[in-house]
Amino acid sequence: MKIRLTAALGLSAALLLSACAANEGTTNNSGTETTAAVETSAPESTESATTEEAAPASDLEGTLSGIGASAQEVAQQTWIVGFQTANEGVTINYSPEGSGAGREAFIGGGADFAGSDRAFKTEEIGENTFSQCVDKPINLPVYISPIAVVFNVEGVTDLNLDADTLAAIFKGDITKWNDEKIAALNEGVELPDLDITAVHRSDTSGTTENFTDYLATAAPSVWDAEKSGDWPYEGGEAAAQTQGVVAAVSGGVGTIGYVDASQAGNFSTAKLGKDGSFHGPTTEAAAAIVENSPIEEGRAENDMAIALDREAEGYPIVLVSYLIVCQDYQDDAKAELVKAYASYIASQEGQTAAAERAGSAPLSASLTEQVTAAIDSIA
Incomplete structure (x- = not known):
């Protein structure tokens, strides 16, 4: 099953689009098919998490397309609504086709950004040409979840x-x-x-x-x-x-x-x-596991692939899901949009909204600082 979400201007339009997409049914935990799957998991607090604290409307305009991890699906829905509420001229599409599909699409130039539950390996970065990038992509840890x-x-x-x-x-x-x-x-x-x-x-x-x-x-x-x-x-x-x-x-x-x-x-x-x-x-x-795990050795500056400690105390199975972007885009307008969207995702507002709706763990203060510095390098 492939679902494409386009969150529109503000929460009400996002709800409308979800209803229009009702022909793409999904299956709930009881095994019955439902429609409007995009919104059935959204608690009533979504609006306050995404609109009450949104920044004033901006002059940004354009469209971004992302493909990737289905684990990020609910978080991406939330981030898109919140970002577009504050940036009415921007449309963001995210298709949760899976991490592998996201990485392949990004390699082929079919996505402006990818979501992936693992980072690009250093050899993958070295072996591939990324047509939308002037240089190589970077991996930004933005979503933490068991x-x-x-x-x-x-x-x-x-x-x-x-x-x-x-x-x-x-x-x-x-x-x-x-x-x-x-x-x-x-x-x-x-x-x-x-x-x-x-x-x-x-x-x-x-x-x-x-x-x-x-x-x-x-x-x-x-x-x-x-x-x-x-x-x-x-x-x-x-x-x-x-x-x-x-x-x-x-x-x-x-x-x-x-x-x-x-x-x-x-x-x-x-x-x-x-x-x-x-x-x-x-x-x-x-x-806690992510906070105490180092960046992988051999990574370029601002490429933040995390080497998770799989034998830490407590619940052991954790994923870090990444936003994969170019550090330098061929298209300056795309760079501006990606940089703004990534900044919202990593912000306290974006992380809090995802935590409330998707149940993810917000980035720690130190990790936020590192991710923000990496996002600032996007050009």
Whole structure:
């Protein structure tokens, strides 16, 4: 499923456009198809988060097109509405086709910016020519969120899993919910004699790359594949994009999957940990892990790819989603628009709005300072 959102002038127009896009249905957590999916997840506080504090109208004009991570979808909806409210001459399109699609589109010049749940690798930057850029792109961390392990097992609402057991489930080595390894971590829980259906992404996904990075790091004796945005094993059930995983887990029996926490909805979510200490996904834990993780070595100035600490205390599976932009655009007008939009995304207003609507973790003060300095270099 591919959804294209164009947020228009102010919140009311965004709602109207969402209604007009009703023919592009999506699936909610109960497995039923809905329309106007763009707005069904929006709390009533969206307007106050995006309009009351918006800057005065500007003279900016033009259109930006972005493609990328479905994990960023709700945040991008929120940022677009807030930015366009303050910049009535600007139209921004964001199509949540997945991180891999976003990076490919940016390489091919089909997007002015990309959203990706992983940064461009240094070798990818070196190997490719980016036609809209004078030089090379930079990765800006703008969205921090836990990855939730969601499950749909009748009668089970609480579930503890360690890294080895989680890896064995998704690899296909553990196939029953009442397996002794799951039971040993969940004393007192009535686990059914039911087949496990592990749902993974079918498309190239930054969420998958973060998920498999955790499994490869924390459970190397079980997970013998390297981290990858493409699912490395046969078996299980494949579904396209975040909404596909949500639909497959909610519509199945004995299902388990992984999604950005903003999309977890009413699902039961597993607690993860080790040595008898298990934690649910929280934005506080996600923010702390990112705050204490360094920038990758070998990165150019203002290229802010973060080397996440996958063995930190607390809930361990975190993603950082990036805004990928040119540091120097061929088109000066595009540069001006991208710089203004990126500045709004990284601002306290933009980060607060995304936190309220998408449940993401706002950037820390120190990370905000670094991201803002990188955005200031865009020309």
